[in-house]
Every structure is written in structure tokens, then in C-alpha cells.
Amino acid sequence: xxxxxxxxxxxxxxxxxxxxxxxxxxxxxxxxxxxxxxxxxxxxxxxxxxxxxxxxxxxxxxxxxxxxxxxxxxxxxxxxxxxxxxxxxxxxxxxxxxxxxxxxxxxxxxxxxxxxxxxxxxxxxxxxxxxxxxxxxxxxxxxxxxxxxxxxxxxxxxxxxxxxxxxxxxxxxxxxxxxxxxxxxxxxxxxxxxxxxxxxxxxxxxxxxxxxxxxxxxxxxxxxxxxxxxxxxxxxxxxxxxxxxxxxxxxxxxxxxxxxxxxxxxxxxxxxxxxxxxxxxxxxxxxxxxxxxxxxxxxxxxxxxxxxxxxxx
Numbered sequence: 001x002x003x004x005x006x007x008x009x010x011x012x013x014x015x016x017x018x019x020x021x022x023x024x025x026x027x028x029x030x031x032x033x034x035x036x037x038x039x040x041x042x043x044x045x046x047x048x049x050x051x052x053x054x055x056x057x058x059x060x061x062x063x064x065x066x067x068x069x070x071x072x073x074x075x076x077x078x079x080x081x082x083x084x085x086x087x088x089x090x091x092x093x094x095x096x097x098x099x100x101x102x103x104x105x106x107x108x109x110x111x112x113x114x115x116x117x118x119x120x121x122x123x124x125x126x127x128x129x130x131x132x133x134x135x136x137x138x139x140x141x142x143x144x145x146x147x148x149x150x151x152x153x154x155x156x157x158x159x160x161x162x163x164x165x166x167x168x169x170x171x172x173x174x175x176x177x178x179x180x181x182x183x184x185x186x187x188x189x190x191x192x193x194x195x196x197x198x199x200x201x202x203x204x205x206x207x208x209x210x211x212x213x214x215x216x217x218x219x220x221x222x223x224x225x226x227x228x229x230x231x232x233x234x235x236x237x238x239x240x241x242x243x244x245x246x247x248x249x250x251x252x253x254x255x256x257x258x259x260x261x262x263x264x265x266x267x268x269x270x271x272x273x274x275x276x277x278x279x280x281x282x283x284x285x286x287x288x289x290x291x292x293x294x295x296x297x298x299x300x301x302x303x304x305x306x307x308x309x310x311x312x313x
Contacts, residue, residue: 017045018055074306078291082298089279089302095127098277101300103133109273113138115206119160120144120241122211124277126154129164139170142201145241145262146179148223173198177261180225186259202263205271212278213239214286230254238286240295249293269294281308288312
């Protein structure tokens with residue numbers, strides 16, 4: 001503190017204000033009344049106390065985050081490589097909360113120019129793609145599933161691909177095909193060069209970022225191509241890349257699912273770094289089942305969801 005500050009604020013006065021504020025939970029208004037000064041003066045006293053070192057503030061990352069006990073316990077419970085935890089997610093925007101965990105997960109993939117990163121549809125993946133996740137110049141970003149009829153941008157995997165490629169410094173590779181085409185179009189797409197190019201990338205991918213959907217019968221909104229009335233979907237607890245599965249992680253089909261334009265379960269299992277991004281205790285059963293089925297090997301979630309998963313029957 002300079003001489004002018006010392007003249008204005010004696011050390012004892014700064015100490016008294018700081019002690020009452022930080023240790024005795026007094027408000028600045030109460031301190032001002034007790035010391036016979038203005039509230040603005042109390043604010044300056046606290047600021048100068050921090051500058052001088054009378055007050056030292058430390059922020060400790062909770063043990064439950066990153067490589068703490070909860071993350072390790074959850075990874076072992078799910079049988080996956082790693083869990084990246086973030087604090088409790090709150091508010092309507094998931095991206096800013098989950099992005100730090102996803103950035104850590106992407107860093108473990110050690111992506112270099114030419115590597116392929118796949119993205120699924122879903123609002124969580126879409127919102128995370130809009131955040132800063134690190135720079136990986138030259139990577140190829142491609143959709144893991146075709147586009148859908150719904151107007152929301154997170155149903156359009158080409159849009160998520162574009163945004164993520166821009167954020168990472170990569171190159172987008174678009175998939176010009178619906179998620180569930182009719183029989184004739186499906187046959188034609190198998191021979192369409194631009195579509196085949198993306199399908200070939202599914203087998204070459206080094207990394208994938210996927211969302212985990214909850215049970216289709218529990219959702220307010222599901223893609224129009226999903227026949228919610230199909231008896232088989234009563235057994236579905238969730239999906240990854242529009243591929244539904246039961247509690248054991250076994251695939252659940254439905255009318256037309258054999259024409260689904262999306263990375264197969266086998267392709268997802270072969271990807272070295274498949275990162276699921278999912279939050280919400282209502283998704284606990286879906287996350288557990290997807291892990292059992294080998295749909296992902298890393299998970300980004302928050303601490304409350306982690307606790308919810310560990311107590312899932």
C-alpha cells in the first residue's frame with residue numbers, strides 16, 4: 001500500500017474491518033456503523049486489506065471435481081476410462097458449465113491435424129460446441145448422425161459440426177442425408193459419394209462427442225422419425241446417436257431403424273475417445289445403460305448427476 005493509503009487507512013482499522021467482515025460475518029453496513037465511517041469507506045478498507053496481505057483469499061477446488069474421489073468412484077462404477085466432473089449445473093444454459101469438463105476430456109485425446117472428431121445431435125452437445133474447448137487445428141469434424149426434421153438447431157448435426165469446427169480450428173465435413181430416409185432414398189445414399197465420404201469417417205474417428213438421451217417415452221420432444229408407439233421402445237431407457245438401448249445396453253430396434261443413417265454401435269465402441277456429455281439425475285439410468293453397452297468411454301457430467309448415478313438401482 002502506498003503512503004497515501006496508509007495515511008487514510010491505518011493498519012488497525014483495516015484489520016478490524018476485515019476481521020468483522022470475513023470472520024464474524026458482519027455486513028459492510030454494520031461495520032460502517034460500528035466504526036463511524038461510510039459504507040464506501042468500509043469497501044475501500046477491505047480492498048486495501050487484501051492488497052496489503054492482511055486478508056488472504058484462497059479458493060480450493062472441491063475434491064469431488066476432476067480427479068477427486070467422486071470422479072474415480074463413478075468411473076469405476078461405470079467401467080469407463082475417466083469421468084470429468086464439473087460443479088452443479090444450473091440455469092437454462094448448459095454449455096458454459098459443461099465446457100470446462102469437455103475441454104479436459106478433449107485434451108486427453110491428443111488430437112492432431114487430420115484426426116476425425118464426430119458429433120451427435122442434441123442440445124447438450126450443441127451448446128457445448130458453442131463454447132471454447134481448445135484449439136486443434138486441422139482436425140476433421142463430422143456428424144455421427146443425419147439431420148432431423150425438427151426446427152431446433154441442435155437437431156441439425158451439420159450446424160453443430162460447423163460451429164465446433166470453427167471453435168476448434170478444424171475442417172467441417174457435412175452429411176447431406178436425413179437421419180431416417182425412406183427405403184429408396186436409403187439405398188441411393190449408400191452410393192452417394194458425399195454421404196459415403198462421411199460414413200467412411202465413422203470408421204476412422206479418433207474421438208466422438210455424444211449426448212445421452214433419456215427414455216423416449218419420458219421425453220417431451222423426440223425426433224419425428226421415432227415411432228413412440230412402437231412396442232419395442234417400451235424397453236428403451238436411452239439413446240446415443242439415435243440408437244436406442246435397454247437397461248443392459250443392448251440395442252433396441254423399431255420400425256425402420258435398420259435404415260438409420262448414424263454411426264453404428266460397433267463403430268462407437270471402436271473409437272478410442274468417445275466422450276459422453278450428459279447432466280441431470282433423470283438421465284442416470286440412460287447413462288448407466290450406455291456405459292454397460294460400451295457407447296462411450298469417458299463422461300462429462302456434474303457432481304449431483306454423479307451422485308444420482310451411484311445410487312441408481
